Amino acid sequence: MCRLTCKLRNRRRLAIATPKTILCVSDEPVVLHVRQLLLEHEGYQVLTAAGENAAGELLRAENIDLVLLDYSAADARRVAAAIRKTLPSLRLVAISFSSSFPEDLTGLVDGWVSKTRSPDVLLRRIEQLLRRKRD
Numbered sequence: 001m002c003r004l005t006c007k008l009r010n011r012r013r014l015a016i017a018t019p020k021t022i023l024c025v026s027d028e029p030v031v032l033h034v035r036q037l038l039l040e041h042e043g044y045q046v047l048t049a050a051g052e053n054a055a056g057e058l059l060r061a062e063n064i065d066l067v068l069l070d071y072s073a074a075d076a077r078r079v080a081a082a083i084r085k086t087l088p089s090l091r092l093v094a095i096s097f098s099s100s101f102p103e104d105l106t107g108l109v110d111g112w113v114s115k116t117r118s119p120d121v122l123l124r125r126i127e128q129l130l131r132r133k134r135d
Helices: 002-015 029-041 052-061 073-086 119-131
Strands: 021-026 045-049 066-070 091-096 111-114
Touching: 021 029, 021 052, 029 045, 029 066, 029 119, 045 052, 052 073, 066 073, 066 119, 073 091, 091 119, 111 119
Parallel strands: 021 045, 021 066, 066 091, 091 111
Antiparallel strands: none
16 A cells, blocks of 8 residues: 555656745744645645745745645635735635635635645645646
8 A cells, every 4th residue: 555655646746847836824833844844745845934924025036836824714814815916826725724614715715625634635635726727
């Protein structure tokens, strides 16, 4: 089983010819570190921002393909709205403890993943969004 999983992951990693850049935004340093380890292991280039201001600076300075927002729904709504004003085509994924999609994020984020799900669910969602063009 491990051999098959490892082969699939290696194949997925090789498929990323030019690594996509993902910005992880959270107010919890441990969460940022764990997400960075997971995503770098999958072949992504990862930037981290400890808060909205740091995220804004990175969004202005770097070419980012996707943003992961790890906040409560209310805070994610505020941060997502600010990002949408300046970068409307950037893909956004909210991560929260909520067991269902927070309705106040409708139209602001492209995806949502519950923290209670396995990391594979997050990775699949990221892959789906990076393959899809945003209107």
